[in-house]
Structure formats: C-alpha cells, structure tokens
Amino acid sequence: MTASHHPLIAKLESIFTLTPEERQAILDMPMQVQELRAKQDIVREGDRPSRSFVVLEGFTCMFKLTPKGERQIMAFHIPGDIPDLQSLHLKTLDNSVGTITRCKVGFIQHETLRDLCSRYPRIGSALWRETLIDASIFREWMISIGRRDAFARLSHLLCELLVKMRAVGLVEDHTCKLPITQGEFGDALGLSTVHINRTLQEIRKAGLITLRGATLKVLDWDGLQKAGEFDPTYLHLEKPQAAA
Amino acid sequence: MTASHHPLIAKLESIFTLTPEERQAILDMPMQVQELRAKQDIVREGDRPSRSFVVLEGFTCMFKLTPKGERQIMAFHIPGDIPDLQSLHLKTLDNSVGTITRCKVGFIQHETLRDLCSRYPRIGSALWRETLIDASIFREWMISIGRRDAFARLSHLLCELLVKMRAVGLVEDHTCKLPITQGEFGDALGLSTVHINRTLQEIRKAGLITLRGATLKVLDWDGLQKAGEFDPTYLHLEKPQAAA
DNA sequence: CGTTTGGTTGAAATGTGTCAAACTTTGTGG
DNA sequence: CCACAAAGTTTGACACATTTCAACCAAACG
Numbered sequence A, B: 001m002t003a004s005h006h007p008l009i010a011k012l013e014s015i016f017t018l019t020p021e022e023r024q025a026i027l028d029m030p031m032q033v034q035e036l037r038a039k040q041d042i043v044r045e046g047d048r049p050s051r052s053f054v055v056l057e058g059f060t061c062m063f064k065l066t067p068k069g070e071r072q073i074m075a076f077h078i079p080g081d082i083p084d085l086q087s088l089h090l091k092t093l094d095n096s097v098g099t100i101t102r103c104k105v106g107f108i109q110h111e112t113l114r115d116l117c118s119r120y121p122r123i124g125s126a127l128w129r130e131t132l133i134d135a136s137i138f139r140e141w142m143i144s145i146g147r148r149d150a151f152a153r154l155s156h157l158l159c160e161l162l163v164k165m166r167a168v169g170l171v172e173d174h175t176c177k178l179p180i181t182q183g184e185f186g187d188a189l190g191l192s193t194v195h196i197n198r199t200l201q202e203i204r205k206a207g208l209i210t211l212r213g214a215t216l217k218v219l220d221w222d223g224l225q226k227a228g229e230f231d232p233t234y235l236h237l238e239k240p241q242a243a244a
Numbered sequence C: 001c002g003t004t005t006g007g008t009t010g011a012a013a014t015g016t017g018t019c020a021a022a023c024t025t026t027g028t029g030g
Numbered sequence D: 001c002c003a004c005a006a007a008g009t010t011t012g013a014c015a016c017a018t019t020t021c022a023a024c025c026a027a028a029c030g
Helices: A007-013 A020-028 A110-119 A121-147 A150-167 A182-189 A193-205 A221-228 B007-013 B020-028 B110-119 B121-147 B150-167 B182-189 B193-205 B221-227
Strands: A032-036 A041-043 A051-057 A060-065 A071-077 A096-099 A103-109 A175-177 A209-212 A215-218 B032-036 B041-043 B051-057 B060-065 B071-077 B096-099 B103-109 B175-177 B209-212 B215-218
Touching: A007 A020, A007 A051, A007 A121, A020 A110, A020 A121, A051 A110, A060 A182, A060 B121, A071 A121, A071 A182, A071 B121, A103 A110, A110 A121, A121 A150, A121 A182, A121 B060, A121 B071, A121 B121, A150 A175, A150 A182, A150 A193, A150 A215, A150 A221, A182 A193, A193 A209, B007 B020, B007 B051, B007 B121, B020 B110, B020 B121, B051 B110, B060 B182, B071 B121, B071 B182, B103 B110, B110 B121, B121 B150, B121 B182, B150 B175, B150 B182, B150 B193, B150 B215, B150 B221, B182 B193, B193 B209
Parallel strands: none
Antiparallel strands: A032 A103, A041 A096, A051 A103, A060 A071, A060 A096, A175 A215, A209 A215, B032 B103, B041 B096, B051 B103, B060 B071, B060 B096, B175 B215, B209 B215
C-alpha cells in the first residue's frame, strides 16, 4: 500500500509532494461515502450534478449507449480517479459512469471543490491537469480504435491499465487484479466479445500474458509494449515508476 | 461576421458575456502573430512549448503518426480554438498540430495566460471549460470510430463541423467553407480514402449534402443529424444557436 | 500549360461481426 | 457447504463492411 488511506492523496502525491496544509485540507473535505454493487450506474448521461465523486475502492467505467443499444466504454477508472470532475464546469453530463465491481465512492460537493481549488491553487492546477490527462488518454484510445488491429488494441489497453495501477501501488510482481470481462474489453475497444476472446488467446499463446480469474500477469512486458505500440508518454506520469 | 475581430473574444462571447475589462485584458495580451502555409506542422509531438497558440484564420488539425506511418487526426480546429492549451499544464506535448489550409495563428506565452487566468478567474474557468469540451468531443469521436458505420461516421462529423462553424459565425444559409480533403476525413474517422469517397457519394445521393470545391452545403439538416445520430449536447454550447 | 494534388472507379482480399450452441466459473440462497 | 442459477468464456461456420491495389480522371496551382 502507498502513502495514504485516501486514494486521492495517493494520486496527487504521485504527481507532486503535498504540503501538510494541502494534505489536511483534502482530508477535511466533507465527503459522502457510498458503497455500490457491481454493474450499477453512478451518474447518468443528462444528469446535472452538484457534486463529483472519487473512486475509493473498486473499478468504474465511463460509457455512452448508442440508439441501437450498443455500449461504448470510454474510460476505466481505478481508486483515486474522479470520473465526473468535468461536471465542475460543464452543467450537463454527456456520459454515464457505472461500477464494474463492487465499489466504494466518495461524493464531494462542487462548492467544496471550487473552494479547495481557489484556496490551494496547486491543487486546482493538479485537478485541471488530471482532466487534461484524461483527454490525452481519450486521444490515445482514438488511435487504438481507429488505426490498430485487435491484437495491438488489446495489448495497448493492457499496458495502460498495468501502468495506471502501478502508479497507485496496485501492482506487485507484474501482477494485478483486473476484473474486466471480455464483453467490457470489447465495448471499450470497439470489438465483439467473440473477437476479444480469440485475440486474448493469441496474446496468451504469444507468451505475453496470463489472465485468469480477474488476475492479470504480464510475462513479457517488452513484448506486450511492442505489440501494443505502447509509449507511456501520453499518461504524463511525473515521478519515475519503479519497475515493479 | 460576429462581435469582434479577435476570434478568441468571439469564442468566449459565445459562452458568456465578457466585461469590458476582461475584453480589454484579452486584447492587451502580447501575441506573436504568424502566417503559415498549408500542410505545415505548427508544434510536434515531444515538444515542450513555453507558449500556446490561437487559430486566427484558417483550419488546423491535431494528429499523431503511428509507427507504420499512418496518421490519426484527433481534432479539427477553426478560428478561436487554442489547439495546444493543454501544454499550459502538461510539459511535453503528446500530439502534433499542423495546418490544413493557409493559416494565421497567434502565439501567447504560458506566463501571460497564467497571469490572465489568475487575474480574471472567469476567463480561467472558461479556458479550463474549453479543454473539457475538447475532451467531450474526443469521447464522441470514440463512439463514432468504435461503433458507427462509415455513413453515420461521416454524417456525424459533418454535423459537428457545421455546428462549430455556426457558433463562431462562419455559416450562412446552411453553407460554409470546408477545405478538408477526403484523405483527411479518412485519417480522422479511421477509414480509407477510397471508402470516404464512396460514402460521400452515398450521402450526396441521399440528398443530405452538397460538397464541392471546399464548400459544404447541407440540404437536409434533419436527415443528416439522424444519419449521424448527432445530438449536439456534447458540444456544450451555452447560448442557443440561431438556425442559420 | 504542365505538374501536382485530390477525386473516382473496379475487382479481389481480409479482418472482424454475427449467430448459435456448449462449456466453465462465480456467486448465492437454502 | 452444497447445488443450482447466472454470468462469463469458448468454439465453429458463415456473412459482410471496409481495405488494398492499381489504374484513370479532374481540378487546382504556380
């Protein structure tokens, strides 16, 4: 486990070192904690929320539904992420966020966040920065979906998830929890479940990973990066990552 | 033509009404204006810029190159946009921006922008907001590329471009300049030039648009929206659009 | 006015989707 | 803690949207 019990602090500390006052200000924020079951909506497209939420435990994803009922997943979130931070400046949500696993989330009033940002500009900048990194990740996903074949697409996503998990201390021995179903991978990458299944088998056969029972183990990190054309620059991790 | 000769002011005015001081502060910003020919890079992936730029005239696009030399365009920009505003908070650029047509752009030092934001928080919020809208557009493009077929994809993009142009006063009589080649459409939508060509013909045959000599005319706006599953919510235009 | 850039066409190749069925794991209530 | 239901995974055969390749044509430009 990393520095703090508050995943938001752990996340910010992975960018720069907080002063004791900043730390305390975050801990002092009133936060309404809520436990949620798997496969539940947290916020829905069209909502006009007056608060945002931090993921404290579990995995969530951001998605939209097409008229035909297909789902496009646009992001996966892990503890420390604030999936709907955008609603701080955009009145109506243009996407839904739902849980993948059982989750614990903490709601924070927009007023509270705005106050925090103006009182501690470094935190304000860090949050703006976070939304910019989200955008950077969207761009990278566009390349994946638009230009890479299934093998590269899946490899790239696995690289990304591993690196993000490592940044918040959730990877050990090239292994981490990854409770994402093949259907969900498909909805994220614009591929059918069937094709995800076949592609996963290929990636396994190539000796790059092991993935069973919600546990991902990377056997050949270099190979996986190469297969996915993965270059972590777009994640804008400031502190160098310990090669776990 | 709209309110101002400064496209950035026109853009901000399309969201909220600037006070005279805010207006003046923007006009007073030192800005290094530069004219560029078509098909030129303005900034490149990997750069660590100390300034951002506003598009004053012409069209630009944001893109990345894959190892195989394919290009994925991730955004088109029109006058008033600040394509690399993200570099204000992210040190190294993770994408390139180039001109599509001849362009006039204005470079503004990050220092100047930061100063503007802290002195006029409403402008600061508006700029953060702009980056959030960019992210929202990326998400919508992910749906297009991931889930919509060629006909819907192209229709959707045409709708988006028209609405964005209308917001800054560049549409008249459902008609606007659109100097984007079929190759560029393909690079943006993850389709081959050949397929763009065939799809454009279908869209024309369906009586939805006319597109010749860099001029787009929408003949059936409702039909085009329906074909592209286009719902402008994601563009977060605050002021209602005059149906031009 | 020739040269470059962008647009159009046809035929064949291919990656991925769809459908339908069987199998396996996970979670849960009795 | 078992047994069963639900959820997720795997497999095969076939369909199809889009790509690729290779020409040729039209428009823009210096």
